[in-house]
Amino acid sequence: MITVSHLESLIHKDKETGIGMSGSSKEALKLRLLQLKCHFTWKLLLKDTDPDELEERLYDQHKFLVSKYKYMVNNFLAYVMHLKGDYTKAILKLEKAEERIKENNPDGTDQNYLVTYGNYAWVYYYMKQYEDSQKYIDKVEQIYKELKGPQDVAQIYGEKGWSLLKFCGQYYEEAKQCFQKALELEPEDPEWLTGYATVVYRLEGFHGRKCAASDCKSLELLRNAVEKNPRDPVVKALLALKLQGLNSYEGKKYIEEALKQAPSYPYLLRYVAIFYRRAEMVDEALRVLKSAVALIPTSPFLHHQIGLCYKKKYFLCKKQIFGNRNTYNRRMHLAELEDLLKNALLYFEKTLKCKKTYVYAHVDLANMYGEARENLKAEETFKTVLSFPNLTDEEKQQIYYNYGNFKEYWMRSESEAIDYYKMSLQIIVPSQERNASEKALRKCYEKALTYDPDNEEYVSELCELRLII
Known part of the structure; x- marks a missing residue:
């Protein structure tokens, strides 16, 4: 193990000779x-995020967050600045983090500085200010000495x-393990309890998964x-x-309490809107979302949620039209239907202007292009999202199913639809899309057999499908 004193001697030796840091000193x-334990050693890979979009999200959270843990956002922003190669801004963010920690801990050095000082050391290293880098390593060592040696820190x-x-x-599972470790060290800490409950909740609903009441661990955690x-x-x-997803009316009480506490907090309002939309209170959801997007006009999530509300209203209106025999009312609803379709398209397009890699917004936009009979735009959108690198299995499954649906109903190409349905089914991830x-596929093959009952290929495919199921 390279000690700090040994490292100091190497640095001072380089300084005395009047040359830049030697290879051995730099390696040490x-x-x-x-x-160090900080963002730079946590393997947060650039390929897994859009740094511009992440930066914007973190700035929005910092602006509206009321918490003694606000310094964590500044620490994270410093790392994002590193991803973007802006080390001057990274240092400014770390200075802000340090100020926040001092405000919350006026008595002096404590464990909250460890990540901040680790980040400082890395940023100065990348800036080739090696003496400053070593100084912050020394600060970290001093804190551990006060803690009586290196140890796990909640x-x-x-x-x-x-x-x-x-x-x-993709990092949720590891996040869950981190919160578990923090709670082993500080079992009653509200921040770690909240983090653990949040990540378990997200994992249970990840990519549209459904959680049965008996398997739902997040309810008691929340x-x-x-x-x-x-x-x-x-x-x-x-x-x-979570209560709403388990068909409990108790959830409304908590939504109302949350709204009273923070009526202008966009990060909260997006969840309130989801609650309203799922409760068929779509106009209420739209009202809340438009309040939130006025505060954060470039939020892809909020624009996508508004698009989903218009999409829901569109399909409800479409159902009314086909179930209504009154010609006058049908004409009136057709005009409304056209407006709803335009708004859905508008907000899904806005979403992708804010975040070009938003997979589910691409799928929603492609589907609504199909509804608008803009098949070329739909095809282009599906092809664009399929070309994205690092798509998860859940994302691929959803794209394949929806592309197959588009091929079957809007392009009238059952053979191409079958290919995409097959690709969706072959991904062994339980989901609504896989079931659909x-x-x-079963419907396509059975339909084909009615036209050509002696076709061995169709019979074979249907048997194979039953085996997969």
Whole structure:
């Protein structure tokens, strides 16, 4: 292990000779940096995120967040600035983090500085200010000395958990493990209880998964988090959504409480809107979302949610038209239907202007292009999203099913539809799309057999389908 004193001697030796840091000294410094526990050693990979979109999300959270843990957002922003190669801004963010920690801990050095100082050390290393880098390594060592040696620190696990949770969905499982470790060290800490409940809730609903009441672990975790952290309106909204998903009317109480606490907090309002939309209160959802988007006009999530509301209203209106025999009312509804379709398209397009890699917004936009009979635009949108690197199995499954549906109903190409339904079904991830692909394939093959009952290929495919199921 390279000690700080040994590293100092190497740096001072280089300084005395009047040359830049030697290769051996730089390597020694790098080894010390790799032992730090901070954003730079947590393997938050650039390929898994859009740094511009992540930066915007973090700025929005920082602007509206009321918490003593606001310094964590600044620490994370410093790392995002590193991803973008802007080290001057990274240092400014770390200075802000340090100020926040001092405000909350006026008595002096404590564990909350460990991640901040680790980030400082890495940023200065990338800026080739090696002496400053070593100085912050020294600060980290001093804190550990006060703690009586290197040990597990709840604040580090908790901050890592929140960072992984905010980075992207592929990191949720690791975030869950971090919050578990933080809670082993500080079992009653409200922030770690909230983080753990949040990540378990997200994993249970990841990519549209459904969680049976008997398998639902997040419900009690969310209740406990609300009890320990009653001033957090967001965790109340998550509890409301979980209760709603389990068909409990109790959720409405928590949504109302959360709204009273933070009526102008966009991060909360998006969950309130989801609750209203699922409760068929679509106009209420739209009202809430438009209030939120006025505060954060470039939020892809909010624009997508508004698009989903117009999409829902569109299909409800379409159902009314086909179920209504009154010619006058039908004409009136057709005009309304056209407006709803335009609005859905408008907001899905706005979503993709804010975030070009938003997979589910591409799928929704392509589907609504189909409804608008803009088949070329729909094809282009499906092809664009399929070309994205690093698509998850769940994302591929949803794209394949929807593309198959588009091929079957709008392009009248059952053979192409079958190919995409098959690709969706072959991804062994339980989901609504997989079930729908299985039903669609069964229907396609059985329909084909009515026209050509002696076709051995169709019989074979149907048998193979039954075996897969």
